[in-house]
Amino acid sequence: MQSDFLIIGGGVVGMAVAYGLARDGQRVSVLDESDDAFRASRGNAGLTWVQGKGLGMPHYAELSLDASLTWPAFAAELEARTAIDIEHECRGGVDLCFDASEAKVRQRDYAKLQLSSRHLAQHFRWEYLDRQALQTYLPGLGESIHGGTWSPHDGHCNPLHLLRALHAACRSLGLEYHASTPVLSLSPCLNGFRAATPDSEFHAERVIVAAGLGARNLAPMLGLSGTVRPVRGQMLVTERMPRVEQLPTPQLRQTATGGYLIGDTHEEVGFDKGVSLEMMSCLADRAVRIYPFLRQARLIRAWGALRIMTPDGAPLYEASSRYPGAYNLNCHSGISLAAFHANELARAIIDDRLEERWSAFSGARFNVPAHC
Numbered sequence: 001m002q003s004d005f006l007i008i009g010g011g012v013v014g015m016a017v018a019y020g021l022a023r024d025g026q027r028v029s030v031l032d033e034s035d036d037a038f039r040a041s042r043g044n045a046g047l048t049w050v051q052g053k054g055l056g057m058p059h060y061a062e063l064s065l066d067a068s069l070t071w072p073a074f075a076a077e078l079e080a081r082t083a084i085d086i087e088h089e090c091r092g093g094v095d096l097c098f099d100a101s102e103a104k105v106r107q108r109d110y111a112k113l114q115l116s117s118r119h120l121a122q123h124f125r126w127e128y129l130d131r132q133a134l135q136t137y138l139p140g141l142g143e144s145i146h147g148g149t150w151s152p153h154d155g156h157c158n159p160l161h162l163l164r165a166l167h168a169a170c171r172s173l174g175l176e177y178h179a180s181t182p183v184l185s186l187s188p189c190l191n192g193f194r195a196a197t198p199d200s201e202f203h204a205e206r207v208i209v210a211a212g213l214g215a216r217n218l219a220p221m222l223g224l225s226g227t228v229r230p231v232r233g234q235m236l237v238t239e240r241m242p243r244v245e246q247l248p249t250p251q252l253r254q255t256a257t258g259g260y261l262i263g264d265t266h267e268e269v270g271f272d273k274g275v276s277l278e279m280m281s282c283l284a285d286r287a288v289r290i291y292p293f294l295r296q297a298r299l300i301r302a303w304g305a306l307r308i309m310t311p312d313g314a315p316l317y318e319a320s321s322r323y324p325g326a327y328n329l330n331c332h333s334g335i336s337l338a339a340f341h342a343n344e345l346a347r348a349i350i351d352d353r354l355e356e357r358w359s360a361f362s363g364a365r366f367n368v369p370a371h372c
């Protein structure tokens with residue numbers, strides 16, 4: 001049976017869009033590589049975050065803000081369908097500042113961002129709080145922290161539960177998921193598109209490349225740019241600790257089961273998803289500076305994962321002009337934007353209005369000539 005949509009990539013971006021399409025009654029098949037592929041969706045921090053997004057690109061700030069407003073309903077919908085607790089909380093978050101100059105730049109940037117669009121002026125809420133004031137939100141905060149920006153729009157979830165819930169919801173809607181099925185090539189054919197894998201071929205009327213870093217190879221086959229590069233992030237996790245009422249920060253957060261998830265390194269190291277002692281000790285030092293009580297905590301695991309970064313850091317949503325019906329989707333905030341991907345983005349694809357509706361995020365902004 002030919003599907004309406006073939007999605008290449010079963011990470012959080014592919015599955016969120018797949019969920020939106022399948023919920024609309026579209027026949028969807030997902031082809032996914034195996035566990036040795038680069039998979040950001042299995043190695044991230046689980047923040048549903050707005051602060052800092054779209055500095056210099058107000059459309060991205062607006063998108064992040066709107067996505068965060070729809071996250072609670074999205075989480076409730078997925079949980080009702082699957083009975084999987086995504087552990088989503090949106091009670092606000094704090095981005096820490098370690099000294100006065102960082103605090104000054106942050107406040108200047110956010111004030112400027114807020115003035116850059118009417119939507120942000122009306123709806124983007126934030127406040128700078130000094131260390132003393134932050135104690136309410138972050139009890140136990142270390143003496144050397146200068147302060148931080150608080151925003152009610154930020155939150156966090158369990159990203160692995162999110163991915164599992166998306167897979168379960170898609171399965172319940174009849175989606176076909178093919179694991180360990182690497183796509184070697186994509187090409188147009190009589191009734192749509194053909195994906196060649198080592199063992200067989202798959203066909204669909206339309207095709208969506210949501211392959212993370214795999215877009216670099218696949219997207220150009222359909223006249224799409226797939227202009228992304230890997231940026232490594234290293235993460236540490238502590239043993240379970242007594243639960244404290246603390247808001248999440250991009251630097252670290254306590255998970256629902258009590259462990260502290262620490263890390264936000266940004267390293268240009270190519271396709272190396274390993275860890276380094278140097279970075280791990282930096283992260284641990286900083287965590288103890290933020291919460292001195294973490295000095296007693298034992299680390300139980302560390303890992304590296306690769307972000308999928310576009311040249312300006314904002315999402316890349318492309319529709320092929322050479323091959324109508326082919327799309328490429330990339331972003332480095334796939335958790336934060338999941339609700340948007342499952343709702344408005346899936347809708348725009350169904351209606352074939354992706355570039356018209358979300359032109360600010362098209363590949364044209366990079367002036368990359370489409371090749372085939």
Ligand SMILES: Cc1cc2nc3c(=O)[nH]c(=O)nc-3n(C[C@H](O)[C@H](O)[C@H](O)COP(=O)(O)OP(=O)(O)OC[C@H]3O[C@@H](n4cnc5c(N)ncnc54)[C@H](O)[C@@H]3O)c2cc1C
Pocket residue numbers: 008009010011012013014015031032033034037038039040041042043044045046047048049181182183184210211212213214215218232233234235304305306307308329330331332333334335336337
């Ligand atoms: C350390 C770190 C921390 C992060 N923290 C956050 C955060 O707190 N909040 C947030 O919003 N975002 C965060 N991110 C970013 C987030 O994880 C990504 O935006 C998101 O996971 C991207 O999802 P994806 O589906 O596009 O890519 P991936 O998860 O990489 O999935 C791509 C899929 O495509 C498949 N694939 C690739 N090539 C092929 C092929 N040829 N054939 C078949 N399948 C293929 C792969 O197997 C994979 O399953 C973080 C990322 C990192 C690395």
